Amino acid sequence: MKIGIAREIKPQEGRVALLPRHVRELVDRGHQVFVEHNAGTLSLADDAEYIEAGATISDTAEELYRNAQLIVKVKEILEPEFVYLRSEHIIFTNIHAALDKKQLDVLLASKCLAISAENTHQFGSPNCTLAGEVGALEAIRMTLAQNGGTGRHFMAHFGEAAAKAVVMGLGNVGRGALRTLVPLGIEVVALDIWEGARKSVMMDYHGSKVIVEDIARLEDYVYDADMIINCVLWPKEREDHLIRREMLGRLKKNACIVDISCDTGGAVETSRATSWEDPVYTVDGIRHFCVDNIPGSVPVTASAGYGEALLPKIIEIAEKGAVQAIRDNIWLARGLTCIDGELILQEAGIYQKRDYTPLEQWLGRH
Ligand SMILES: NC(=O)c1ccc[n+]([C@@H]2O[C@H](COP(=O)([O-])OP(=O)(O)OC[C@H]3O[C@@H](n4cnc5c(N)ncnc54)[C@H](O)[C@@H]3O)[C@@H](O)[C@H]2O)c1
16 A cells, blocks of 8 residues: 655644654555655654655655555644545544544545544553653643742642642543652642542552542542643533633632643633643633643654554555455544545534444444
8 A cells, every 4th residue: 555654734743653663564564655755853753764664755745645545644634734635545643523623524525534543542542641741741830930830849848748739530641640740749639530540540559649539529629739630531522511610710829720631611611722832821810731732742752652553553454455444443443534425433423413424334334
């Protein structure tokens, strides 16, 4: 198959979908790989290394999309890329279709086959862990006085307690956040709705000062926190919130919210996605950090993890064809977003109130 690796154009996004070592494996298997000029530069993989691995460099995005059938990316398809989409394309990237009606309209109109990579990870995306680790670091930076924070140190000293963090959601992202916070000495309250996640954190941090509770106890802790870190996977169709706007006025003065999930109107009512160029905004005196591509800030590490996770699925698609690969691999099927103008991804159908074909029904036909 002809596989294309596009250069990311989102601001401050340094990741690339596959590194040269991943490309070599595809080339060794007989596939033709095209890499857009400078796609790997910020991940410390230059064009010469891709050529060495057997790839052909495409000078422009237009050329890449013209040369390749399977287009692999990290972030969603952005407006300047819309014009390149054709019905022959298989698009495999983090689409986040439910929240992006414009992109979904274009994918459907192009009649391409699109797979949302974020839904295909059986063991969680390795980049989610990085998002939690880096996001927590941002929360710590935001507690520093010169950044408008509460000014409480992240370690206990001179009789003063360490800064307090409330972490909501203890999945891949939440546990990443704990990995940054706990060793530094921050007092952490870790909350989740699911007992399994809570038990697993209790085991990991047995003997440490982490308090693990049901999310129902949120209001017992949140008003005393210096930083609140949201890592909940919020169902798109839910209309309620864990942190409602009226609660902001009751939070500790100069506390901050780092919303790693960053769903507009999600678990935090006042959240909307931001970028690394302008990461923080303030509502009712509370600073919100809601960058939606946090791992893009550690591209060297993140690209390695992303490539490892995607490579087996790319091989499956390239060797069987996309439809057969989707039939054979339920994790790929979970990411099927649209094909030939037909919407399959249930969460996008429900959230955008548009017609969709349930996955089981589509699989029954193919
Ligand atoms: N900003 C970024 O750069 C970035 C990067 C990666 C992931 N994310 C986002 O982070 C979020 C979390 O991802 P993840 O991989 O950790 O998901 P996950 O499924 O591993 O974990 C989500 C956790 O949320 C818990 N949860 C669900 N509903 C809850 C509720 N009502 N109250 C409390 N807990 C609840 C679940 O039990 C689970 O433990 C996702 O929305 C993902 O898109 C953002």
